[in-house]
Amino acid sequence: MSKPILIAQISDLHIKAPGALAYGKVDTAAALQRCVAALNALQPRPDLAVISGDLADTPTVEEYDHLKRLLAPLEIPFIGIPGNHDSRAMMRAAFPDQAYATSEGGLNQLRSVGGLDIVLLDSSVPGKPHGELEPATLQWLEATLAASPERPALLFLHHPPFRTGIDHMDVQDLSNAGALAPIIRSHPRVQLISAGHVHRATLTQFAGVPATICPAPNHAVDLDLDARRAPSFRVEPPAFHLHVWFPGAGFGHVVTHHVPIGAFDGPHPFFGADGKLL
Numbered sequence: 212m213s214k215p216i217l218i219a220q221i222s223d224l225h226i227k228a229p230g231a232l233a234y235g236k237v238d239t240a241a242a243l244q245r246c247v248a249a250l251n252a253l254q255p256r257p258d259l260a261v262i263s264g265d266l267a268d269t270p271t272v273e274e275y276d277h278l279k280r281l282l283a284p285l286e287i288p289f290i291g292i293p294g295n296h297d298s299r300a301m302m303r304a305a306f307p308d309q310a311y312a313t314s315e316g317g318l319n320q321l322r323s324v325g326g327l328d329i330v331l332l333d334s335s336v337p338g339k340p341h342g343e344l345e346p347a348t349l350q351w352l353e354a355t356l357a358a359s360p361e362r363p364a365l366l367f368l369h370h371p372p373f374r375t376g377i378d379h380m381d382v383q384d385l386s387n388a389g390a391l392a393p394i395i396r397s398h399p400r401v402q403l404i405s406a407g408h409v410h411r412a413t414l415t416q417f418a419g420v421p422a423t424i425c426p427a428p429n430h431a432v433d434l435d436l437d438a439r440r441a442p443s444f445r446v447e448p449p450a451f452h453l454h455v456w457f458p459g460a461g462f463g464h465v466v467t468h469h470v471p472i473g474a475f476d477g478p479h480p481f482f483g484a485d486g487k488l489l
């Protein structure tokens with residue numbers, strides 16, 4: 212039986228220039244260092260890491276240079292997609308080895324890992340906080356999914372295509388999710404849609420497919436479902452997602468593990484040398 216494929220997802224790194232804090236509070240560089248250490252400690256080692264947007268914060272070339280230095284110790288190959296805090300041109304310049312589908316426009320890409328396709332969609336709109344899939348991106352997605360109908364696929368984009376209930380984020384979601392849904396519905400090989408942007412873990416369905424948001428290694432958007440407070444963040448326990456795809460009948464199946472970042476007590480055995488519960 213072929214082995215599972217492990218895809219780590221980290222999101223919303225918001226790397227600033229060295230020494231600068233995000234919003235004057237959050238040391239996003241230190242947060243990423245802890246995240247990279249946690250990824251490197253995973254056993255078995257993930258096959259690939261996906262960074263689902265907001266790699267930089269302002270953005271500036273200096274921030275991407277800082278990001279590259281922080282990612283250098285990562286022992287897992289990675290691919291990234293832009294978020295609303297990124298610059299397509301700066302990302303192309305910072306990561307020239309990435310296999311983007313086109314030399315200009317959206318930074319979409321397809322990466323095949325064993326029997327699994329990883330499809331990355333660029334939902335960024337230059338200069339705007341909300342997301343939108345350009346016509347060329349939608350056409351590329353349709354053609355890419357149609358090209359290998361037998362292969363399971365995981366789809367990543369920065370902006371969630373669904374409402375979360377956090378109003379000030381929902382107005383920045385994917386504005387043309389209605390154009391994405393029929394493409395997903397017509398290609399059952401899509402097994403998971405995963406986004407970032409909201410800095411906190413969620414689970415729902417979109418177009419009949421499980422859909423998640425990956426938490427961030429730094430700060431979380433405050434869980435405010437009643438619009439009581441001004442848009443706010445909270446430094447909650449940092450985390451990332453580990454998607455494990457198991458081969459099997461049909462398209463196999465994928466399980467998403469929520470992995471907290473930090474030093475925790477354990478692991479401790481459940482059973483003693485006599486085989487009895489301790």
Ligand SMILES: [Fe+2]
Nearest residue numbers: 223265408409
């Ligand atoms: Fe973000």
